[in-house]
Amino acid sequence: MQDFEFFNPTRIVFGKGRIQELDRLVPAQARVLVLYGGGSVIANGILKEVHTALGQREVREFGGIEPNPTYENLMNAVAMARQEKVDFLLAVGGGSVIDGTKFVAAAVPFPGDPWEILLQHGRNVASALPFGTVLTLPATGSEMNSGSVIMRREIKAKLAFGSPKVFPVFSVLDPTKTFTLPPQQIANGVVDAFVHVMEQYLTFPAGAQVQDRFAEGLLMTLMELGPKALAAPQDYEVRASLMWAATLALNGLIGAGVPQDWATHMIGHELTALFGIDHARTLAVVLPSLLWERREAKHAKLLQYGARVLGITAGSEAERIQATIDATRAFFERMGIATRLPAYGVGPENLDTLVAQLKNHGMTALGERRDLTLEDSRRVLAGCF
Amino acid sequence: MQDFEFFNPTRIVFGKGRIQELDRLVPAQARVLVLYGGGSVIANGILKEVHTALGQREVREFGGIEPNPTYENLMNAVAMARQEKVDFLLAVGGGSVIDGTKFVAAAVPFPGDPWEILLQHGRNVASALPFGTVLTLPATGSEMNSGSVIMRREIKAKLAFGSPKVFPVFSVLDPTKTFTLPPQQIANGVVDAFVHVMEQYLTFPAGAQVQDRFAEGLLMTLMELGPKALAAPQDYEVRASLMWAATLALNGLIGAGVPQDWATHMIGHELTALFGIDHARTLAVVLPSLLWERREAKHAKLLQYGARVLGITAGSEAERIQATIDATRAFFERMGIATRLPAYGVGPENLDTLVAQLKNHGMTALGERRDLTLEDSRRVLAGCF
Numbered sequence: 127m128q129d130f131e132f133f134n135p136t137r138i139v140f141g142k143g144r145i146q147e148l149d150r151l152v153p154a155q156a157r158v159l160v161l162y163g164g165g166s167v168i169a170n171g172i173l174k175e176v177h178t179a180l181g182q183r184e185v186r187e188f189g190g191i192e193p194n195p196t197y198e199n200l201m202n203a204v205a206m207a208r209q210e211k212v213d214f215l216l217a218v219g220g221g222s223v224i225d226g227t228k229f230v231a232a233a234v235p236f237p238g239d240p241w242e243i244l245l246q247h248g249r250n251v252a253s254a255l256p257f258g259t260v261l262t263l264p265a266t267g268s269e270m271n272s273g274s275v276i277m278r279r280e281i282k283a284k285l286a287f288g289s290p291k292v293f294p295v296f297s298v299l300d301p302t303k304t305f306t307l308p309p310q311q312i313a314n315g316v317v318d319a320f321v322h323v324m325e326q327y328l329t330f331p332a333g334a335q336v337q338d339r340f341a342e343g344l345l346m347t348l349m350e351l352g353p354k355a356l357a358a359p360q361d362y363e364v365r366a367s368l369m370w371a372a373t374l375a376l377n378g379l380i381g382a383g384v385p386q387d388w389a390t391h392m393i394g395h396e397l398t399a400l401f402g403i404d405h406a407r408t409l410a411v412v413l414p415s416l417l418w419e420r421r422e423a424k425h426a427k428l429l430q431y432g433a434r435v436l437g438i439t440a441g442s443e444a445e446r447i448q449a450t451i452d453a454t455r456a457f458f459e460r461m462g463i464a465t466r467l468p469a470y471g472v473g474p475e476n477l478d479t480l481v482a483q484l485k486n487h488g489m490t491a492l493g494e495r496r497d498l499t500l501e502d503s504r505r506v507l508a509g510c511f
Numbered sequence: 512m513q514d515f516e517f518f519n520p521t522r523i524v525f526g527k528g529r530i531q532e533l534d535r536l537v538p539a540q541a542r543v544l545v546l547y548g549g550g551s552v553i554a555n556g557i558l559k560e561v562h563t564a565l566g567q568r569e570v571r572e573f574g575g576i577e578p579n580p581t582y583e584n585l586m587n588a589v590a591m592a593r594q595e596k597v598d599f600l601l602a603v604g605g606g607s608v609i610d611g612t613k614f615v616a617a618a619v620p621f622p623g624d625p626w627e628i629l630l631q632h633g634r635n636v637a638s639a640l641p642f643g644t645v646l647t648l649p650a651t652g653s654e655m656n657s658g659s660v661i662m663r664r665e666i667k668a669k670l671a672f673g674s675p676k677v678f679p680v681f682s683v684l685d686p687t688k689t690f691t692l693p694p695q696q697i698a699n700g701v702v703d704a705f706v707h708v709m710e711q712y713l714t715f716p717a718g719a720q721v722q723d724r725f726a727e728g729l730l731m732t733l734m735e736l737g738p739k740a741l742a743a744p745q746d747y748e749v750r751a752s753l754m755w756a757a758t759l760a761l762n763g764l765i766g767a768g769v770p771q772d773w774a775t776h777m778i779g780h781e782l783t784a785l786f787g788i789d790h791a792r793t794l795a796v797v798l799p800s801l802l803w804e805r806r807e808a809k810h811a812k813l814l815q816y817g818a819r820v821l822g823i824t825a826g827s828e829a830e831r832i833q834a835t836i837d838a839t840r841a842f843f844e845r846m847g848i849a850t851r852l853p854a855y856g857v858g859p860e861n862l863d864t865l866v867a868q869l870k871n872h873g874m875t876a877l878g879e880r881r882d883l884t885l886e887d888s889r890r891v892l893a894g895c896f
Contacts, residue, residue, distance in 0.1 A: 339725075
């Protein structure tokens with residue numbers, strides 16, 4: 127096991143009807159800025175529920191945070207928060223709204239140009255406004271971690287930042303609030319969480335038995351419940367376990383003490399930035415190709431994953447690895463997510479542009495051993511068509 | 512899944528040689544009271560390492576905390592902490608030292624008679640001294656939770672208390688510090704952690720798929736690594752995964768959102784209080800008998816545990832349950848721990864006394880459904896001979 131430091135102070139409040147506990151969770155004297163996305167939280171009544179729970183507190187609102195939250199838009203929220211002197215933020219939505227809120231939380235008290243936060247990946251964040259979240263979409267794990275990904279539209283770049291200052295103080299997880307999500311959002315969420323686990327698990331053996339078992343447990347849960355969540359949208363138990371699995375997929379626990387990859391994410395980010403493909407869908411496209419390209423480096427873990435999670439134990443090692451990667455791709459497809467770029471209208475003529483963008487963003491040594499070169503990434507992308 | 516609230520702000524600092532980071536972890540101006548047990552931390556040099564790391568800070572020491580820490584002894588530490596005006600505690604040891612330190616942390620600022628803390632199980636703890644831990648024995652999970660068990664010698668009672676105020680601020684986990692532990696302490700630690708998981712897992716199905724998978728992962732890890740830890744005391748990877756497994760066995764995570772039993776612990780506490788049997792050994796004695804006594808109520812989970820953890824899938828359900836309980840007992844015995852009371856010099860003539868003590872301590876409705884009566888506990892105990 128590698129040395130690690132684990133710290134996660136976010137309070138999880140899990141269950142049906144628990145939004146009303148915001149009255150207990152948000153400081154009584156707080157001036158609150160509620161941040162949300164495209165308006166579904168208005169349509170389904172969640173925003174109203176939040177306002178009721180906040181009672182007599184001074185509350186302002188900032189809506190319209192995009193699925194890939196942009197720096198340009200969020201800077202308007204920063205201006206509003208400063209002008210209205212709010213001292214507590216409340217994100218109501220999915221990972222994009224929460225990621226955006228983390229940026230606002232760090233940017234409001236930031237002394238210089240907040241773009242510097244992203245350029246330095248959060249190392250320069252000395253303080254942040256406290257914030258809570260009301261999660262409406264199980265997917266990114268942002269509700270219980272200290273990371274955030276922001277897009278700057280004008281340069282078509284997605285940049286990540288993280289800081290212990292931007293852990294949510296609390297997150298309310300009410301599985302019933304996911305009942306009305308469109309199937310494609312559930313599918314995206316399941317695949318996003320699944321690939322989060324894979325990035326921290328499917329590397330090389332590092333003697334981390336507990337982390338491996340936990341990761342395998344999350345993968346089994348997501349594979350078992352993902353299709354059920356699509357088939358029975360109002361099944362509380364399914365949605366509850368899915369929601370908790372997505373949170374635990376990226377709260378630092380399974381990644382503590384193990385090598386991590388994240389090449390699939392880095393390559394996928396370019397697909398979102400250039401072609402607007404949903405984040406989770408880029409992961410479903412890139413991962414099978416990456417696993418195949420890296421099947422030697424990931425040999426032992428591919429066999430372990432195949433045996434323990436998928437029950438693939440017959441055949442030669444090469445056959446088992448092939449079957450394991452095929453089964454992973456088949457799972458994504460079963461969730462209704464295409465795993466080849468042409469399905470998203472992106473043809474091989476874009477290969478050079480994609481590789482050039484990876485180079486522009488410094489993604490020249492990816493993977494758990496930092497040995498995935500630009501040429502390797504080109505082959506991974508070529509395998510996505 | 513049941514509703515839950517999960518909150519655990521303890522910082523884990525994991526790896527070889529990390530005691531030296533106490534200088535970063537303990538406030539620079541702190542007046543520190545270092546608490547420890549029977550002196551092994553003097554013999555093996557850990558206490559010296561701690562002092563070196565604490566550098567120029569004002570440090571006092573309180574040694575001699577017992578394996579089952581007593582109220583009587585700890586009150587001397589409370590008096591010393593008050594007199595010396597210490598403002599930070601540092602537990603150096605295993606679960607007993609940490610449990611004792613939690614009591615001291617809560618008692619020092621407590622306005623009334625600190626015994627009230629135990630009588631009210633911590634509900635009356637409004638504040639506590641901050642404290643960290645240096646863990647030397649993987650077992651109880653006390654290094655990452657907010658619970659504590661204290662014995663009052665004069666009335667032969669073990670009482671538990673808990674409070675969010677007594678989470679350790681940090682815990683340093685250095686697996687190499689466990690290399691010199693006597694085999695019976697390692698065996699005790701593995702069994703203690705194993706039964707902690709079972710108390711939160713082996714109840715009835717509650718739709719908590721992630722918690723089940725995590726619990727099963729911990730059980731598999733402990734079963735696989737326990738014997739290896741005895742056979743190869745200096746195997747870092749084995750000790751590291753064992754240490755992390757024991758912490759995660761009782762940090763609130765696998766118990767969030769699920770029914771919990773704890774009858775084995777409650778019955779075991781009486782065996783320790785009356786006969787001085789090691790805590791873990793009482794659990795190894797009681798659990799197999801309790802599982803047998805409750806095999807109907809625990810039917811579904813016994814089958815699941817048998818299949819997923821032990822690979823027991825052949826035979827009738829009754830046969831599989833019998834084999835599952837037998838395999839659990841065999842694991843304890845393989846760890847060198849006797850699972851019958853006569854091996855500890857306790858005969859059936861003590862049955863009435865034990866049941867009377869359970870009654871005295873209000874243990875008349877135990878188990879995940881609060882339906883384990885005194886008569887049931889008598890049968891559980893009768894099955895331990």
